[in-house]
Amino acid sequence: MATYYLTVFSKDGEKLLDEHFDASADSEAKKIGTDKLSKKGYLEHTHRCVSPSAKLVLFHR
Secondary structure (H helix, E strand, O other), X not given: OEEEEEEEEOOOOOEEEEEEEXXXXXXXXXXXXXXXXXXXXXXXXEEEEEOOOOOEEEEEO
């Protein structure tokens, strides 16, 4: 398992969400991240999810 970081920003740059979660692969992290964004209503906000090696798994601007 690896720790992934999910961050969401408002249009003015305020950090709205800053969470971490564990996943066994990038594909699983992408699904978990998308599910979290959907449940919290942040899919259309600027967001990113990065792997422990700083690889972007999810990004929306």
